[in-house]
Amino acid sequence: MITHLELDNFTVFDKFQIKFSPKINVIIGENGSGKTHLLKMAYALSGGPGLFKKQGDAGNQDLAQTLTTSLLRLFLPMDGKPGKLHRTGADESARIKAEFLLENGEQAGIHATIHNNSRSLAIHDHDYQKNYAGYDREPAFIPTKEMISFMKGFGSLYEKYALSFDQTYYDTFRLLELPELRRDALHQKTRWAMSEIETICGGRFLFHGGGNVTFKTHQAEYSANVIAEGFRKAGILGRLMETGAIQPGVGGTLFWDEPEANMNPKLMKLLVEILLELSRNGQQIVLATHDYVTLKWFDLLTNAQDHVRFHALRRLESGGVVCESCDGYLQLKESEITATFSELYDADVERALGGGGS
Secondary structure: OOEEEEEEEEEOOOEEEEEEOOEEEEEEEEEOOOOOHHHHHHHHHHHHHHHHOOOOOOHHHHHHHHHHHHHHHHHHHHHOOOHEEEEOOOOOOOEEEEEEEEEOOOOOEEEEEEEEOOOOOEOOHHHHHHHHHOOOOEEEEEEOOOOHHHHHHHHHHHOOOOOOOOOHHHHHHHHHHOOOOOOHHOOHHHHHHHHHHHHHOOOEEEEOOOOOEEEEEOOOOOHHOOOHHHHHHHHHHHHHHHHOOOOOOOOEEEEEEEOOOOOOHHHHHHHHHHHHHHHHHOEEEEEEOOOHHHHHHHHHHHHHHHEOOOOOOOOOOOEEEEEEEEEHHHHHOOOOHHHHHHHHHHHHHHHHOOOOOO
C-alpha cells in the first residue's frame, strides 16, 4: 500500500506532502486544487513497479522511461513533454517521492525529479528503492466518467490513435475485459457487494469480450447503453470485483475519482457501506469527492477502527496547495463543501421565516 507522497513543483503543487491511511482516504477540495492530479500520481507510482518487473532485470534508466511514459499518458501534457508538468514559474526542478509498505513489513520507495526541459524523469538511488520493484500489487483506477457505454472498440482505438482519453480509461477497460474469477475464489465481502449492486441495479452487466456489454434481468437482456448511467457506474465497481481486480487483501490500491458522478444520492449509502467493508478486509482506497452526501455517510457509518482519513486540499493565494489531514470529517477546520451546504441551509431557513423579501 502507498503510505506517503511528496510533490514539489509538480503541476499545481509547490511543497506538498500527504500521509495515507492504510484503509480509506477521502480527498476533498475546490476545483483546481489538484485532487485528480494527486490520485493520478499516486496511481502511476503504485503501478510502476509491476510494469518494471515485466521487463525483467533493468536499471534506473528503464524504470525512469516506464514511469515517464505512464505520466505522459495519465496527464497528457502539452506537446507530450514531461517538462510541461513542471509547476509554472518554479525555479527548482519538480520532485516526486513516494513510499510503500510491502506485505513483509519492509518499506519500498521511489524518488525522482523532472527538469523544466527534460524528456524523462531522473531516478535517484536510495536504500528503500531496492524494494520498489518488489511492490507488484496492481492498482485499479475508476475515472470520473462511466465507460461501459463506449467500451466497444475502445481498446483497439486507444492502442492505434491518440485519443483524448487519459490512461486511466484504457487501464480500466483492460481490467473490465479480464475473465471473471471462479465464484469460490472471490472474497466473501466481494460476493456480498456484487450481490448488493445487482439488487440495486435490478440485474447484472454481462461482459462478452471486445467491449460488448449487455444488461440482464430475470425477464430479458438489454444493451448496456439503455441502462441508467448511475447503474453503469456501479456496474464498473461490481465487474472489477468480479474479475479480481479489486480483491481485499490481495489486490492493489483502489483509486476512484468522484464516485458520486452520475449517481443518485440514495445510492451513496450502499456505496459507502461497500467501500467500508472492503477496507475492513484489507483493501486500501483513495477517492476524491465533491459530494456532501458521500462525506456524511462516511462520517455516520465509520467507527474508530476504520481509519478513514480525510484530506482537504486548499490552494494558496501565493501559489501551491496545502493539505489538512485528520481522522474525522468533523475535525476539518475548513471545508468548502460543508460551508456551501450551511449557506444553502441558512438561505432556506431565512426564506421560511419570511426574510426572502418576497
